[in-house]
Amino acid sequence: MSRASSRRWLARQRRDPYVRRAREEGRRSRAGYKLAELDRRDRLLRPGMVVVDLGAAPGGWSEYAAGRVAPGGRVVAVDRLPMAPIAGVDFVQGDFTEAAVAETVRARLGGPADLVLSDMAPSLSGVRDRDRALAEALALAAIDFAEGVLRPGGDLLVKVFEGPELAALRARLGAAFAAVATRKPPASRARSSELYLLARHYSHV
Numbered sequence: 001m002s003r004a005s006s007r008r009w010l011a012r013q014r015r016d017p018y019v020r021r022a023r024e025e026g027r028r029s030r031a032g033y034k035l036a037e038l039d040r041r042d043r044l045l046r047p048g049m050v051v052v053d054l055g056a057a058p059g060g061w062s063e064y065a066a067g068r069v070a071p072g073g074r075v076v077a078v079d080r081l082p083m084a085p086i087a088g089v090d091f092v093q094g095d096f097t098e099a100a101v102a103e104t105v106r107a108r109l110g111g112p113a114d115l116v117l118s119d120m121a122p123s124l125s126g127v128r129d130r131d132r133a134l135a136e137a138l139a140l141a142a143i144d145f146a147e148g149v150l151r152p153g154g155d156l157l158v159k160v161f162e163g164p165e166l167a168a169l170r171a172r173l174g175a176a177f178a179a180v181a182t183r184k185p186p187a188s189r190a191r192s193s194e195l196y197l198l199a200r201h202y203s204h205v
């Protein structure tokens with residue numbers, strides 16, 4: 001980040017009501033509010049569910065999900081960055097695109113998952129085509145993984161970015177899930193091109 005863009009980022013953070021709210025409520029990140037808003041709208045989480053959180057650090061989604069699946073549920077989370085422990089969350093640190101890391105997450109699950117969440121995003125290089133290709137590869141890795149671990153009827157929520165790749169990702173999900181919807185929760189910054197694809201009712205193909 002250049003000095004000017006980091007000054008702009010800091011000014012945005014200071015103005016952002018979700019950042020303030022997260023600080024006041026002692027939350028891990030403002031990102032947790034996106035999952036809370038999606039959950040309120042689409043009823044994604046219930047007590048007892050087994051959930052995978054891909055790209056979990058610093059832990060806003062995991063924190064929210066662990067609270068919603070209790071009692072009886074659990075969350076297995078992964079990130080290449082470290083994450084401070086959260087009750088009810090089993091954390092694996094590593095690059096999820098490495099087969100051994102994905103296998104560790106699968107092993108920690110020990111059975112099928114009800115819901116796979118992916119908020120993974122690449123570190124942006126500023127080279128648009130490169131960043132878009134990286135983001136698409138992460139979304140595809142999340143979809144491949146979800147198709148391997150979801151129980152029939154399970155759901156997937158995956159972060160994607162606006163662009164020409166979106167139609168193919170939607171089509172790919174449409175082949176394996178009964179319904180695919182696009183979501184932009186209010187807590188997602190309007191200037192960000194991030195979106196979420198919500199794929200429901202997985203059926204083995």
Ligand SMILES: C[S@@+](CC[C@H](N)C(=O)[O-])C[C@H]1O[C@@H](n2cnc3c(N)ncnc32)[C@H](O)[C@@H]1O
Nearest residue numbers: 031055058059060061079080095096119120121
């Ligand atoms: C937008 S942040 C996630 C925020 C999180 N959902 C929260 O609520 O705090 C995206 C995360 O994806 C992680 N990530 C990106 N690529 C990854 C990869 N290949 N393997 C594991 N984590 C990855 C990043 O390290 C980063 O922490």
